[in-house]
Amino acid sequence: MKILEIGEIDSPSSRVNILVPDNVHKFPNHFSLAQMIIYSPKTMKRIKNIIKGKQAYIVPGVSPSNDDIKVSMMLQVPILCGEPSK
16 A cells, blocks of 8 residues: 555555455465466455456466466456467
């Protein structure tokens, strides 16, 4: 929140949402965040409610995995990234 306040963003706490996938402690340690979201219907529903009527997009880390693309398709939002081969 401090970074947003320094950037002179009005009411930063109303602009940030932190979600934790359902039963995160039950997933294997090797699951990515995208995999956890795919298997967490409540979290997927919360994300859909948060982005409803707003412009939204997914920005993956290094390159998009199949799971990142699947989450993008489930949420019906674009995924912004370059071509993984380049």
